[in-house]
Amino acid sequence: MGSKGVLIGIAGLLVVIVGIPALLVSFGASDGDGAGKMEMGLAGQSRLKVRVYLSKEKRVVGLPLESYIEGVVAAEMPAQFHPEALKAQALAARTYVVGRLLNKRVVDVKEWGPQAQGAHVTDTVQHQAFVTDAALREKWGYNYGNYKRRVAQAVRATAGQIITYQGKPIYAAFFSTSNGRTENSEDYFKEKYPYLRSVDSSWDQLSPKYIGRVSLKRGLFLKQLEDFTGKRLTEAAFETGGEKPFIVLSQTQGGRIDQIRIGGQVFKGREVREALNLPSSDFHLQLTDEQVIVTTKGYGHGVGMSQWGANLMAEQGKSVDEIIKHYYRGVEISRLDQ
Structure with a gap:
């Protein structure tokens, strides 16, 4: 084989090496509702895209699932919280949006008008609060690098994981601070969920929002x-x-x-x-x-995971698994590819 043939052979080999991971992480969702087959890459990250309606900017942006989760965690929980609490928030946020897409429950976005067409969620508490990276730079200022890293590490540590009950994503409700106990779901919402039961969270008395x-x-x-x-x-x-x-x-x-x-x-x-x-x-x-x-x-509806409660549990040495299984009864932490 001549030098030209060697170069062609090397180029072909590079195409194969680069192409295999790309095939492994392909995502087969349709453009209509985003609820397609979720395949996982070698790093365990789904290639699912989430389309978010930015209510102030009045436009829709498409983000990889894990990038979206970073924006939710940063918006919903103080970045200074314990890493195990941040992981719990990432799990709850990912579970919420995956369950929403799998069940194709996206029609309520139409309430925001034609400019929200094609979005899966808004950036408001109607779904989950979400903040863009540009807004975080302005919000966090000189703390941006440190806070961004803390949130990203929590999301990466739980990448591709959701909370399930009997093999299905749960309704991962969460709120800021309890009054000392959480609520049964049917005592605030209409639906009764077997995993959203009233549990002790008396340590929430230490929350500044108590x-x-x-x-x-x-x-x-x-x-x-x-x-x-x-x-x-x-x-x-x-x-x-x-x-x-x-x-x-x-x-x-x-x-x-x-x-x-x-x-x-x-x-x-x-x-x-x-x-x-x-x-x-x-x-x-x-x-x-x-x-x-x-x-x-207390602060919030009281159903599901108390965010301050999760942080206080983490400070007492509890792991993300212990936090999740305390606030959501009888659940498992599962991988999307399962």
Whole structure:
């Protein structure tokens, strides 16, 4: 073989060497819904693409799955949190979006208008918060390099892994801080999930978001409740003939308000929380001459993994597996290629 033939042979060999990994990591999703066959590369990373609608920029971007997860973890959890907590957040975020795509539950993105066409998720809490790398550079400033590395390491350590129950991705709900326990899913949402059960998270008392307090003018308090629920309320609701104006009728297993009577009307705790934009549905109402003082415990809906709880568990030496299996009962951590 001459020198020209040797060069051709070497070039052909390089094509084969480069081409094999490319074939191994191919992803067979359709452009329509993104829920195709997920194949894994040698590094265990899916070639799935996630299309995200950036609500402020009003445009859709397509990202590799793991790049998307980095943006979610950075948006949803402080980068200073313990690495095991960051890993738990990465697992929850990846499980959520994979389950969403496999079940083809993407039609709600259409609510954002024609500019969101083709997106799988938004960058809002309607799905999962997400932040672009450019926004992170601005947000983190001189800490960008360190924080970026911490988040990337957590995502890379869990690459290609999701949380499953009986072989299927779970609804990986998470929130900031509990009131000391998490909620059964059906006590806040409609659906009952066997893995979203009320569990102890009493260490959340150390979270800076554990206690909240807000004061509302009496008229504004009643108006917001009425506007949100459609139930008629007037200042007479506070004139109860010597009875307490606020009576808790029942509580959930997680210690939040299930039903409460305000004046002559009965409300769900979730209704009051959302009407008044409260941090939690574990609240106490106190009436003064001018205002209603609302004291809350916890931050978020309370279902699934407490983010501050996960961080505090990690600081006590718990691993990501222990954190996940505490907040999501009876689950396994599985690989996408399984």
